[in-house]
Amino acid sequence: MKPWLTIAGIGAAIGSYGFAFGVLAATSGLGWVAVLVMSTLVYGGGAQAAFVGALAIGTPATALVSGVLVNLRLGIYGTIANRILAAESLPRRLVGVHLASDETIALTAGAEPEARTSTYWLSGVVFFVIWATTTLAGVLAGDAIGDPETLGLDAAFPSVFVALLLPMLNAPATRLAAAAAAVVTLVVTPHVAAGLPILAAAGTALVAAALLGRASKR
Amino acid sequence: MAIALLAAVSYALRAGGLLLRDDNAVIDRYAGPLTAGILASLIVSNSLTAGTDLTIDARLVGVAVATIAALARLPLALTLILAVAATALTRLLT
Numbered sequence: 001m002k003p004w005l006t007i008a009g010i011g012a013a014i015g016s017y018g019f020a021f022g023v024l025a026a027t028s029g030l031g032w033v034a035v036l037v038m039s040t041l042v043y044g045g046g047a048q049a050a051f052v053g054a055l056a057i058g059t060p061a062t063a064l065v066s067g068v069l070v071n072l073r074l075g076i077y078g079t080i081a082n083r084i085l086a087a088e089s090l091p092r093r094l095v096g097v098h099l100a101s102d103e104t105i106a107l108t109a110g111a112e113p114e115a116r117t118s119t120y121w122l123s124g125v126v127f128f129v130i131w132a133t134t135t136l137a138g139v140l141a142g143d144a145i146g147d148p149e150t151l152g153l154d155a156a157f158p159s160v161f162v163a164l165l166l167p168m169l170n171a172p173a174t175r176l177a178a179a180a181a182a183v184v185t186l187v188v189t190p191h192v193a194a195g196l197p198i199l200a201a202a203g204t205a206l207v208a209a210a211l212l213g214r215a216s217k218r
Numbered sequence: 219m220a221i222a223l224l225a226a227v228s229y230a231l232r233a234g235g236l237l238l239r240d241d242n243a244v245i246d247r248y249a250g251p252l253t254a255g256i257l258a259s260l261i262v263s264n265s266l267t268a269g270t271d272l273t274i275d276a277r278l279v280g281v282a283v284a285t286i287a288a289l290a291r292l293p294l295a296l297t298l299i300l301a302v303a304a305t306a307l308t309r310l311l312t
Contacts, residue, residue, distance in 0.1 A: 009294025078235020205255020
């Protein structure tokens with residue numbers, strides 16, 4: 001598939017989710033300045049949704065903790081982004097690492113090795129601009145829209161993740177890692193705070209890949 | 219204030235990755251399975267959970283449609299439209 005077609009498709013998903021988040025933030029009482037600051041400086045859909053969701057039922061402190069927990073995986077993405085941007089200057093890496101997200105990392109992991117750096121920058125900038133503008137549009141549209149779930153927009157992200165994951169399942173290590181991570185997420189979710197299941201899943205995926213690597217050497 | 223702190227922590231987490239050495243062969247070997255695991259986890263949490271509860275709702279129909287569309291190698295944008303439409307339709311009918 002042509003890279004820009006894929007980027008456009010993922011961009012559409014980010015836009016739908018961004019718009020839905022903006023509407024959600026407006027109904028939770030956040031203004032457009034707060035949303036714009038959040039979308040550009042925090043730049044993490046899951047963390048922003050967790051923050052707003054926790055703010056609606058708790059204090060700013062619980063909202064902060066929820067957002068940070070969801071964003072802990074950015075540490076992993078930072079290390080991967082550092083690898084992708086290894087040939088760049090330090091200032092460019094410091095800017096580039098801010099663009100690391102679920103979508104840029106997954107998309108870049110699936111790209112040809114020689115196209116990884118350009119794919120990262122192109123998708124990173126496009127997704128960042130789409131996220132900032134659509135969340136802003138959502139918060140401005142606010143209550144006039146009604147419930148974004150009626151439009152099915154909350155299915156956009158898992159659907160795009162499915163489309164990104166399926167082509168990666170061509171190796172035993174990724175198949176095992178994905179299956180183990182899915183099971184762990186289901187089992188762990190009811191018992192821990194939001195943001196932690198994905199870390200448990202990431203750890204499980206690494207252990208599964210390592211065990212498979214060791215077993216196949218015998 | 220809480221937003222500023224969240225922004226600062228988020229950037230620190232991302233930039234923390236820059237401190238690792240560039241020639242890390244381990245990251246090369248494990249980036250694939252790690253990304254697959256994270257995507258699988260995101261699919262589950264975005265389609266089967268609400269907060270810390272497990273739920274089954276219309277999103278699952280959308281994800282099922284997306285899976286079929288992706289296996290049929292439809293373009294991503296079309297896959298997305300079909301999935302969102304299927305979810306909205308399911309909510310309308312139930």
